[in-house]
Amino acid sequence: MAHKNRIGNLFSLTSFGESHGPAVGGVIDGMPAGVEIDMKKLQREMARRRPGQGGVSSSRNEADEVEILSGIMDGVTLGTPIGFIIRNHDQRPEDYEHLKDVYRPSHADYTYQAKYGIRDHRGGGRASARETTARVVAGALAKQVLEKMGITIVAKSITDVAEVPQGDTIGGVVECIIKGVQPGIGEPVFCKLSAQLAEAMMSIPAAKGFEIGLGFDFVNHLGSEVLDKWMMKDGKISTETNYSGGIQGGISNGNDICFNVTFKPVATLMQTVEGIDSQGNTVTIEPRGRHDQCVVPRAVAVVEAMAAIMVLDNILINRASRL
Amino acid sequence: MAHKNRIGNLFSLTSFGESHGPAVGGVIDGMPAGVEIDMKKLQREMARRRPGQGGVSSSRNEADEVEILSGIMDGVTLGTPIGFIIRNHDQRPEDYEHLKDVYRPSHADYTYQAKYGIRDHRGGGRASARETTARVVAGALAKQVLEKMGITIVAKSITDVAEVPQGDTIGGVVECIIKGVQPGIGEPVFCKLSAQLAEAMMSIPAAKGFEIGLGFDFVNHLGSEVLDKWMMKDGKISTETNYSGGIQGGISNGNDICFNVTFKPVATLMQTVEGIDSQGNTVTIEPRGRHDQCVVPRAVAVVEAMAAIMVLDNILINRASRL
Amino acid sequence: MAHKNRIGNLFSLTSFGESHGPAVGGVIDGMPAGVEIDMKKLQREMARRRPGQGGVSSSRNEADEVEILSGIMDGVTLGTPIGFIIRNHDQRPEDYEHLKDVYRPSHADYTYQAKYGIRDHRGGGRASARETTARVVAGALAKQVLEKMGITIVAKSITDVAEVPQGDTIGGVVECIIKGVQPGIGEPVFCKLSAQLAEAMMSIPAAKGFEIGLGFDFVNHLGSEVLDKWMMKDGKISTETNYSGGIQGGISNGNDICFNVTFKPVATLMQTVEGIDSQGNTVTIEPRGRHDQCVVPRAVAVVEAMAAIMVLDNILINRASRL
């Protein structure tokens, strides 16, 4: 369940922040009380999202120090909302002055302007990947709760990264596997766990596709070839194959939950491109600033974070399923 | 925004109903007042969803007569909630007695049981495709509002339907194109229009994948190859290409919104399959009842319906974007 | 949490229906699975809400037969949404033809028209007390769950009903006491249990005031006079007095939850009154139809129903409070 700048129901993140404003941050509401939080682990998750994750990412120096303002006392969660901020230190607004009245191709400049009649043009404003820091904070905390329940979430890039021509960019696919979710999690009909994961993943900047289990490859098979046959395993009902990706009818069946997310190539190129201004004049945009050549290495941490938020939220909601 | 059996925020559908209970139905909340409703058009949409849409669908005879109980007076919407029901006439519970304690492969039998500790085993209960009738009612009404705004939604199957072996099933891909949405619709960050469409589509029974614009094919291109270059068209800013699928940063850019949804083959085969019972014993399930060989022809109407709900909801929400 | 025609979060009611349309009804979402439902008890609750509860109520003959359409199988809840309808049998639209373009004093005629630009003028349409039938259905089901948890809800009128002059009406106060709620229920800050009860009660037609514990009388006391001193009772922490009304900081303390709701006199008099038409002309309205002289006897059942919905919802939400 997403609602404007909030995602999740019982466990939720409401986020805020422009790329070049004073800070980004958010409020995590519904964190269960009594959870010991390892702040070093959280900070390590933040590092995974930072630019510079390999040669293909940008070199912007974002320390991403998370300041927790509430909801945790002596390292233990209070059940009250966790407010947090991450200061934006490395601002260079002058890098963006030339874009004030320009809409870059395949960016959100024009659509924000069309929606709000105003926009923060500096570094993409709210449409910047910097927004995802808040997601990683909430995800890192959710992960720590899930770990105590025996649930692990691991994402990785499954795209062969060919040589990227100088000044160009590429996209990629992130695969995510969630292990240890008990059967029965997820709400059927509109809130299928698969539907919620799709919404969460497609809300990540540059995400353009989502598939679960066999996904788009299902169309290449007959029904008889892709039935997940039941078997007993360690005294529990399980399946021999996992074409369904761990979810049937929107509800977890106890198997690994497996899905892929595809990301388009970053739209900011380190080469001259053509934009348009608000009067309709073509504008030449010279490359400036610092930008990722490929978003996928950084997206891995964000995919895991979003998955953790959705799974924890659904586990909490499921506590109300039976008398 | 989906919440249990509800989808949408300002314009929403809350649905109910088991396949073999007395009726399915729902409440459409937030329909703007003063809209003339063409009930014949609505009934035609219902017919599109019915089984028997070509040789590959089942022959269950569902009249699907929609009874409107509130919210419309003399053919005009009142702004109050529209309650409606569709009676389930053609019930044959005896067809399902043998499945009372059996979990069919790749169905939701086991997961519902794991979640609730109880389930309606007749015809899939709430997990039946019959649940989608309520979606089509809400979608048909949303469409009539959208039409008055100059917005059209057309979906179609884009899978080559090969010969289906007798007793087997196939899946397929539905393409949907939404024309006429003004720039500025959709909420950025978690409620990206693309994310909401993904959630809505992945909530349709048997949906396993979603992609927008170039989607999964983005990974085969360099950034420079898939920039949507701006141009002026009829005095408006538009793009030469539409790799983005009409949405940038989660917000519509005025171009056609184009996405694909993939559906797995129907899991109910007209051949003998193996299930498992609650004690873990393998059970042979003989084919019985009436079932679709391919869900895609019927899914087309449901895809359009869900798209209409999401687009109308976002248009209404957008009215609050500016002072 | 209320949202348009829905109230409640994990346990919620979405209602629909105009007074003189085909039916009123609703969808109860989030009923926990596995609850045995006593339909006779439910029907008895409906009878308590019916007109004719003593001499001061109207004589409209509403059978109020509830038809359950989903979510309950063989008398046990499935965890899926419970759709239900109550047909409007005793419609006399001709009684209201003269009110088509008239706004009655202290009714919702004008405000509905101002909001929607259209309204169902027959019997108050959606603004009729008939709308509360759906509340009583949901409340009756919630009560049955609460009873299994040892929670009882009893409301009663505490107003001395003086002789009502022929053709006039009176209001009154309903007192409600909820026994057996464990300490710790309710969300602090915006979702205080007291705040949610206030919203729920003030949403009942004709409700004009709400107070909890000592309520408005608190202003007549010094702080030292109204402290609820702690004591041990049956090995549990309790209080000697209950000025707080069972809730402190928005969260239940284990004591009886006690609140009052005040209702204004019914605005439909059985005497000539002056209305106004849409052109601003004064219109004389002669008494017609069937109307309550006092809403309080019927409101008792509605107060209990709304209390049951809110308490059950909060108990379910509270399951997520701790790891």
Place this chain on the structure above:
Amino acid sequence: MAHKNRIGNLFSLTSFGESHGPAVGGVIDGMPAGVEIDMKKLQREMARRRPGQGGVSSSRNEADEVEILSGIMDGVTLGTPIGFIIRNHDQRPEDYEHLKDVYRPSHADYTYQAKYGIRDHRGGGRASARETTARVVAGALAKQVLEKMGITIVAKSITDVAEVPQGDTIGGVVECIIKGVQPGIGEPVFCKLSAQLAEAMMSIPAAKGFEIGLGFDFVNHLGSEVLDKWMMKDGKISTETNYSGGIQGGISNGNDICFNVTFKPVATLMQTVEGIDSQGNTVTIEPRGRHDQCVVPRAVAVVEAMAAIMVLDNILINRASRL
């Protein structure tokens, strides 16, 4: 609509913060874009909420400097979420060490402990009146939008403040009048504007009662005495009297919206009181720290803030009422 630590739907506040943690703050989501914000006005509203509003309030020195972190650029709202924090400077945790295992009478100590199994005992933690700073920030911004629409909100204490005995406390009643709301605002049934105002007011710390229009006094009148007779005023339909308090059927009628909120005396006395510890032992609590003798002067600003939030939210929601 409140949901955990959030209130409002299209315009909402999500708040966080313990009294003696690093900061309190929140996220204001849904502020319409393009609104010029006067930060000095906002800071003046903060000052009205501060302790020391007359002799009967405490002397805690809270500067309450609001730091806006996002959503406003060059003094104009962007439409994106407004994150903000107010640092807690004047912390004296040592004042509260003796209360670590003690439940004070008529405080939320015990109920928080019962709910979460843990609590921040310093200065009431999240249950402190300090939490209301975030409300005043959101309310101050909402007010600035409402002013541009010609809407004003004025609250005041209407209790005769008698001499308060040394070391004791008193409560009081705050009256609030909202002028300039057009007819048609508010959702009928569960989201009546009156119900939403009730929820918002009853969510303020120490609020124990709410009434609208004639409120509890309605029971002293016959229906014929309290009809709001229609009349024409300046070419518009209006009423001669305003017993209804500006709302009929949950929707504004264009008249002043008038309601009262009652607050209990502050439970922290500057005299010795008896508490209980978690083992059930009686504990003598000596007065310490800094506390309000009467909450009402400070509550005035909070009442206005909450009213502003609810009215703005409903005005935005109402934009979707008609085609």
